[in-house]
Amino acid sequence: MRPRAALRSVVVAAATILLLGAAGCGSSEEDPYSIPDEFQDYCEEVEDQQVALGDALGEGGPATGLIKALPSFEALAAEAPDDLDDEWQIVLDRIHDLVDALDAAGVDPETYDRRNPPSGLSQEERDAIDAAARALVSPSTGGAMAGVQQHARDVCKTPLTIGAGARVAGPSAT
Known part of the structure; x- marks a missing residue:
């Protein structure tokens, strides 16, 4: 009888472990694919900006x-969770720096050609534009953009852009 008692104890122990394991796994009503509450506003903004981003990135050069x-990007940064603040700040600062350099030189970003700069553009203005463009395509900017994109995919379950510019990559120099 002793072997039966031992067998019964093993069966009871195994059943208890299985029941406790089942209670810990799968009993939650939480959807593993749902967006966490703390990211809802940001993820809604990602979805709201997807087409506009895709169109903007697809219309011009890098x-x-x-x-x-x-x-x-500014709208997304305003809604971004705190853990993306650094990444968004890098992206926004680098774009603003290029805009500022182009504006200071009185140059239209649509028509600026680095190889054939407009007459009257000083070497100092050209250097400022080149420096801002290099910073925009730097590994740190690319890494920041990659982090923002990865967060959208992982947390929001969607890419940052859709449409013509669906691939947000490091731009080439202006």
Whole structure:
């Protein structure tokens, strides 16, 4: 009888472990694919800006597309969770720096050609534009943009952009 008692104890222990395991897994009504509450506003903004971002990035060259996308980026940064503040700040600062350099030189981003700059553009203005463009395509900017995109995919369950400019990558120099 002793072997039966031991067997019964093992069966009871195994059943208890299975029941406790089942109670801990799968009994939650939470959807593993749902967006966490603390990210709802940001993820809604991501969805609201997807088409505008795709269109802006698809319309111009790499730098002008980012400049056109700046209002969407600013809206996203305003709703972004705290853990994305650094990434968004890098992206926004680099785009603003290029816009400021172009504005200070009186140059239209749509028509600026680095190889054939407009007459009257000083070397100092050209250097400022080049420096801002290099910073915009730097690894730190690319890393920040990659982090923002990855967060949209992982947390919001959607890409940052859809449409013509669906790929937000590091731009080439202006």
